Amino acid sequence: MIITPNTPNLVRQGEDLIPTHCSFCGMQCAMHMRVDKATGQVVGVEPRYDFPVNGGRMCPKGVLAYQQINHHERILHPMIRKNGRLERATWDEALGLVAGKIRDVQAKYGKDAVGLYGGVSMTNEKCYVAGKFARVAVGTKNIDYNGRFCMSAAAGGAMKALGIDRGLFNPWTDVLQAEAIILAGSNTAECHPTAMAYIWEARDRGAKLIVIDPRKTPTARVADVHLQLKPGTDSALINGLLYVLIAEGLVDNEFIAQRTNGFDALRELILRDYAPEKVSEITGVPAALIFRAARMYGKAATGMVMYARGVEQQSKGVENVTDLINLMLATGKIGRPGCGGGTLTGQGNGQGGREHGQKADQLPGYRKIDDPAARAYVASVWGIKSDELPGPGQSAYELLQAMGEERNEVKMLFLYCSNPMVSAPNANEVDRFVANLDFMVVSDFFLSESAEKADVVLPAAVWAEDEGTTTNAEGRVIRINKAQEPLGEAKPDWWIMKELAKRLGRGEFFPYDNPRDIFAELRIASKGGPADYSGITYERIEAENGVFWPCPEGSTGMPRMFEERFGTKDGRANFHAVAYRPAAEVPDQDFPVYLTTGRVVFHYLSGAQTRRIPFLLEQCPEPYVEVHPILAGRLRLENGGKARLTTRRGDMVLTVRIAETIRPDTVFVPYHWGKDLAVNQLTNPALDPVCRMPEFKACAVRVAKEA
């Protein structure tokens, strides 16, 4: 990389530099917080040249992340709704009220009538406590988190094909050794900007870049081959690539024979149904480009396949992911330097946060909650009987549905670190589900669209006001350091749960004074599980610039996975013959255009944080609809004018941006806004049958000029 790690920092008089990482995406870029010694407050940011992943690089969200910390809109004290208004309360009043409500609701409707809904912008320590709090203190099965909308398809696909789910199977530096790189459904330039330096450095060394995306994003713009497919046709396209690889003998037969199962079924399906000419008709991608891309990847000595929400946020996300893994397995390009890939984690701790128990079906260490041995082990660590542990809960969207009047199963919700009023699909329905609750508690540091609807609001500390660990997209466990004391009366989420547990009579199970105590227990709870952290300590993380899991005690950690065996029982990877099926909703006469949604570089997730940072908001103040000039001409739309978008679930008016960079049969809307500006009023909550991921990336829409 360009900047040398020993580049000195600028340290100003009267300031300290506190090394930490960004609050935003899964790159978890390292940075220093500039802290004023006199006030003890964070006043700015300084690059951290010595950290290997980003070497000082930061996207604009990273540069400005610190502006959340002492932001004038921070929630500074607990609030209780009285006569329709949120009014200031003490911690004791608020926690007492919440604990009392939990008891009342559970006495009236049963244990599972209280739901917990979390997020993975929290540290591993907080995510771990959340999972334990739900099962041990509240005793409900109903806990899930926003990673369901983010990483669940990648996780499901990796589990099926490889037997273990770690975002990237390789360290970032492996990209530099790849001769061909496939990016599928990833606008890396905008969503993981600092990863682009790896892609470019690989290209400087001669690597070819293949991008699969319906839009000519800043990532696709510079690709050697851009496969600009119709939304939702990914598995057909991948099958077309597999066809060329198989038909032209570009597969690694030795690798297939020695390390995989199920190739014959895949081969039969592919050769029978997925000739590139036919795939071209389904996907709208010229057959010549399918040949070109497949040969580029197939003939390269090394190659990586990386993917993100574009292929994952579909009702067949798991199928798309297993099909992309088929590419790696068929060519033997996995488990070697420059060979492998995986998913680009969206949320900051999207990796660690899905490993330690806040997922509906999971216990710490990536254990399954319905596995008797896992239950027995974790119950013993927690000091309870294993039959006290609730069983599997339900996925995030289903948990929201359970609150609605049709099902009426969940009567109280404790929401932390998430903003489902913006991030969940089919927002109008979600509104209705939330309105049907008896009681909602929200812990957050800004009054998000979801927090606005709460009966009790608890002021949470921001990431720089607590310490702990996160796990980045590579599976590298890193340290978040505390840069200042929490503002006002804010408290970290683990403290909130510990105090609630006390009031529920379960305080003895949460004897933590600090995140270090929690991590010590997490290490034991994860020991022996697939995501084994037992060999990781805060000291090792600091000394080694992070430690890759799995890392049992005595291990050095595993930067590159699958060199010798896969995570399955027999150690072999599984091919999956994926027959293409269309998106749950495809354009028809009434709704003739594809709608796809996504992100812009200036905003993060529901925008609750980045919309409050002036520079970022100024760059992209509101959502827009991107329309191809051909479609715009047909609909008489003007650049900068308005258009009404209508789907079977809702409608909204957006400003038109005419751009040749999108397919003429598709429109695109970024999703970072709430209420009338929320594109999730339109999206389809069709769920993947395996991982329950909603289909954010493809539905049918009608577009009309709005006067």
Next chain:
Amino acid sequence: MPKVLFIDYERCIGCKSCVAACAELPSHRKKSRNYVVPLAPGVTTQTIPMTCFHCKDPACARVCPAGAISITALGTVLSADEEKCVGCRNCTLACPFGIPKFDFNENIMYKCDLCHERTGVGSAPMCASVCPAQTLQWVELDVAMAKRRSKIAAKIVGDFPVWGEDEVETRIVSAGSFGGTGVREETHHE
């Protein structure tokens, strides 16, 4: 070997991290001194970072009646000296690239100083430190020159649609190719 700013335009992703980071240097008084310009909005997502080129004989300094714009031994053209600047705005008119800007509140011009405060202690300018795609790079002069030569040799301008098996060859060569390309490697002929 002194370090210089090397710009690889094709890499720019339009994120404006350089702009955000520029304003973070306290001596820049919350005013960014570099810009990111979209090339042809709606046609391409290509953007271009615009920074001061630190001319050898800078027009801004030449037209300054107060001698407020100094040039360091290494050739960095500094922002106006606060005590000398008379607020005449000659520099903002003279610069062919539109780099010097005027702060009407403070009655003073401001421009890129390559983060003199940082480079003076051996650190790197904020823009090149943070640039996620390494469009802006802070490298030794010989490294920059070598990169420039390799780019000229390797890049051919154009954004070719591919129909069937056809490929398009061009003979136009440029130092910085702004467009993307579908077939870059096949079109290069010695």
